[in-house]
Amino acid sequence: MSSTKKNWPKLPLGIRLLIAAHSMSVDAFSRYDGNAVNRRLMNLFDPKASPSRKPDNGVVSSDVVVDTTRKLWFRLYSNTTTAGKMSIPIIVYFHGGGFAYMAANSMNYDDLCKRLAREIPAVVVSVNYRLSPEHRYPSQYEDGFDVLKFIDNPDFEGFSAFGNTDTSSKKAFFIAGDSAGGNLAHHVALKACQHQFSLLKLHGVIALQPFFGGEERTESELKLVGAPLISVKRTDWMWKAFLPHGYNRDHHVVNVFGPNSVDISDLPFPPTLVFIGGFDPLQDWQRKYVEGLNKSGKHVYKIEYPNAFHGFYAFPQLPDTSLLMAEIKNFVLKQLDQ
Ligand SMILES: *[C@@H]1O[C@H](CO)[C@@H](O)[C@H](O)[C@H]1NC(C)=O
Ligand SMILES: *[C@@H]1O[C@H](CO)[C@@H](O)[C@H](O)[C@H]1NC(C)=O
Secondary structure, eight states, X not given: OOHHHHTSOOOOHHHHHHXXXXXXXXXXXXXXXXXXXXXXXXXXXXXXXXXXXXXXXXXXXXXXXXXXXXXXXXXXXXXXXXXXXXXXXXXXXXXXXXXXXXXXXXXXXXXXXXXXXXXXXXXXEEEEOOOTTTSOTTHHHHHHHHHHHHHTSTTOXXXXXXXXXXXXXXXXXEEEEETHXXXXXXXXXXXXXXXXXXXXXXXXXXXXXXXXXXXXXXXXXXXXXXXSSOOHHHHHHHHHHHSOTTOOTTSTTTSTTSTTOOOOXXXXXXXXXXXEETXXXXXXXXXXXXXXXXXXXXXXXXXXXXXXXXXXXXXXXXXXXXXXXXXXXXXXXXXXXX
């Protein structure tokens, strides 16, 4: 038995084949140098979905432009049957893809955000931020925070159907994301918790297998060689494409509780829910993240799925994906109550 097979959970053949195809495209991409022709080629592996004004299982979506000069936009999802109800929370979502690929309109993310809108239920704002290596840190964080300011503006009417026309109380929102989007969720929340919003109030952070790292090689990185989708070779390339030239993986936005970390204990960082998978080489970095938040005095809830690989939630048929949806719903309802 090869070491590759040993580090894979039991999965249906269809899913294994999809993962293998995806890994090939990611590896082709890690030779990417920012050339526009290659970017177009990569997009062939990333099928896109259009927004739909016609309800898809109750959910409608539309694209909203924030800034044409940097092509910043988001896709807005809402469950038509919840229109008019008072307390529908907003989830601002950041897609994964190592900061370098995927988009808010990637088919997998379109499906995931629809499911969140339907099942939580929530109004979902899925952010299409700029990608590396064409745009490096801090472009992605700036795009994320600018979207928050945009939806906090009274002129933005996208939420008008969803309750809370009463301006005396604020609209509850959560910041969520997976993988690189989980890293973005953390850093955008750091800015958001220090900002005075006029209409919004931050209630929590939801990080699905967030992408953190460091110079050190963790036990799970060393052990899970050949695990689905993630390898140190791929993640090293992603950090290199994301960080400004001259920095290593101990930069404070990568190794958030590492040697160059910023003390957040005095900041009102909101309660955080973190999902970790047993077949994810990044799991030790995620545990350090949970530990770091806890040591900084923040409320953090950790959910571990022993059989989950990195990106499992792209497969709605996996039982862990349904469990994850239920946990997000629990967390959101609990934080809304407080
Ligand atoms: C959202 O839409 C679906 C499909 O129409 C519906 O079954 C569900 O009850 C809705 N959720 C809520 C909370 O209204
Ligand atoms: C941090 O973790 C410890 C041990 O699990 C727990 O007792 C403590 O309440 C946690 N701190 C916070 C702020 O949640």
